[in-house]
Amino acid sequence: MNESGKILVLNYKFNNTETLLALLISGNRLKKAKVCGESELMDIYKGKVVSVSKPINACFVNYKDNKQCFLSLDEKKDLKAGDEITIQIVREAMGSKLPTATLSLSIPGKYLILAYNKPGVNFSGKLSMKEKHVLKHLLSETEIFTERENSPFGVIIRTNSASLTDSDEIIREYESLKQKMEEIVSYSDKRTCYSLLFKEQNDYIKFINDAYESEYDEIITDDPEIYKSVNESNPTKSVRFYDDERLSLSKLYSLDSKISEALGSRIWLKSGGWISIQSTTALTAIDVNSGKFEGKNKNQSEMIAKINKEAADEIMNQLILRNLSGIIVVDFINIKDNEEEKEFIGYLKELARKDPVKCEIVDMTKLGLVEITRKKISKTLKEQFGYETD
Template identity: 40%
Template sequence: METKLLITKLIRNHTTYIATALYSGKKLLELYLEPTEQESILNNIYVGRVKDIVKNLNAAFIEIAPGKPCYYSLEDCHNPLYVKKINSPRMVQGDEVVVQVVKENIKTKPPKVSTNLTFTGTYLVLTTENTSLGISRKLPDEERERLKQLLEPYRNDKFGIVVRTNAAQVEDTKIFQEYETLKQEYEQLMQNAVHRTCFSCLKKSPPEFLSLLKDVHQAELNEIITDDPELFDQINAAGFHATFYEDKLLSLHNLYSLETRLQEALNERVWLKSGGYLVIQPTEALTVIDVNSGKSIAKKKVQEHYLKINLEAAEEIAHQLRLRNISGIIIVDFIDMKEQSAKDELMLHLKQLVKKDSVPVQVVDMTRLNLVELTRKKVRKSLAEQIEGEN
């Protein structure tokens, strides 16, 4: 089935968004909304100032602008680049240090920053504190070994190299060219940083839709489509090939029912083909998903019927986590099953499904109460949070 990436502008309640939507056929897999009037700070690099050290959290709060503190874990403090250092071997209040925003502010939590700076390309990522050579685990073993041998001569003690999934089957020259580009970007920033004043933005990340474009598995992407001339120029200038959609009778987002899919992704209830349904309820601490049999009724072999609904629910849950960008702790209350073999089948099925997610998902365990625990890495805001500020 063809995979397409739609990048278009969408207006909701007087707010204009750049919508980045990944489709498999007509099924919407991922959707991100970026307000045109509000710039994201994710992946920006700043000269920050340490405002507070919180010993019981083993953390610091580092301001990247006056009155804008960010959370920083001192466990991650390995070899930071200081612009100004108070006379102490440890990080202390008043230090000025180069940091990168690695998580947006989510709900009441402030943004999170790291001193492990990353320079991200389509095929590679350079990292400043982790100096190892890492290869994407999503690649086959044979391809992992080939790429490891290819880049082994470039290992050094200044920065690390992470090979992304998109490097698979790519010409060696393209990988080497990107390596040189990222290396120059890293060297220039490191040289300039020590001469910049506090709260300077050393590197501004590209628009969110271009960052998302780099994250998409290029080998599985058949087409990038946009109907906006400005976005079309930006996509092609970034080295990607976009198709320009032009039809005055049928808009791009209507062709793909984007607004309808968005509204469905914001609903609490999700219906299953069997007649069962999910109830998805985010809370401050975690997200709870309840699986219900609903209109699905079995007169015979009830346990087999429950397993069938649960397997269908698992597929839809994996889809909804990705579509809604639900992250953190997720608790799923599946329909109770008596047989351990049925529970094992469900857990194995769920683990296989979440491997398709572009964000790391871990299926932790099933509790004695038959609640399934998952975690999904937090990076960007959930879909619901992306439009929270609508008027």
């Protein structure tokens, strides 16, 4: 099987229920996964403030079918009950927590994010200084830079822009997003309360757009309607319709075992060690074990360094795959040398910078536990599959 990355979009039977999945597979390993459904994330609504709570510096807004969301008063101090406002859902409801909304509207594309009332041009922190310099030179004479004076629109150049060799595609996207935002702003005051003003692209199109172009070379689906939809979204990679009746797409890529591992608590490492992942509502605890590592009788310091480094790589992969967020505590194998500890923390921070979601390596405690925080945006993979957090 081809070792290059593939994005699969297919209906998969899980617990006797058909589930639409979008998956990124690379080197025969599952790297990212999304259960596709009716998500409200990034949708824009006309809402109404129903109550204001000064002690928590927030208000509660009704926005759809008596659904309610949370909005911080840091965005607008003088809001009061009865005010009609335009909001965007920026974090899904999780457990007993309401969705989180913002007044700062933005529309994401593949190459850029267009923001309203946030003028200026910024670059994704995932881009290198060289990539930022090349893109600035490529775009400096385009509308993205020349329209900034007195413009209400701001632009964030996304990581995928690094693959561009000319400005045509990103300018087309900029014009399209700008037109959408102008329409939203112009008719928001005229629409009735609880109206949906903007619907984000369906989950599998968003999954494709959010994937780094360097991660995959082909999109594959076995559903004719999805095949048509993906092609109509102007993908930059080839789209293949899979129709082999002898071997299903899920069997071809051994999805049963891959998904089972992604939902399980133990992951084996090539060295013979393993990591254990346990999530609760408060935090995620990850334990690194040397297991049956073959180098036990060799230099112990080298053994620990090798297992910890391999575990660090796998843990960062698992955070992305499982969409783990909030407080994460990792018990690596004890590092006794201070310089080796500093070097290892530096290595972890380099890995964290590659995460598409904001991820911070806080520190290593005196007990040798590494503290990590990762921004909460949407449900974990287990929650998407219907499991409750312990």
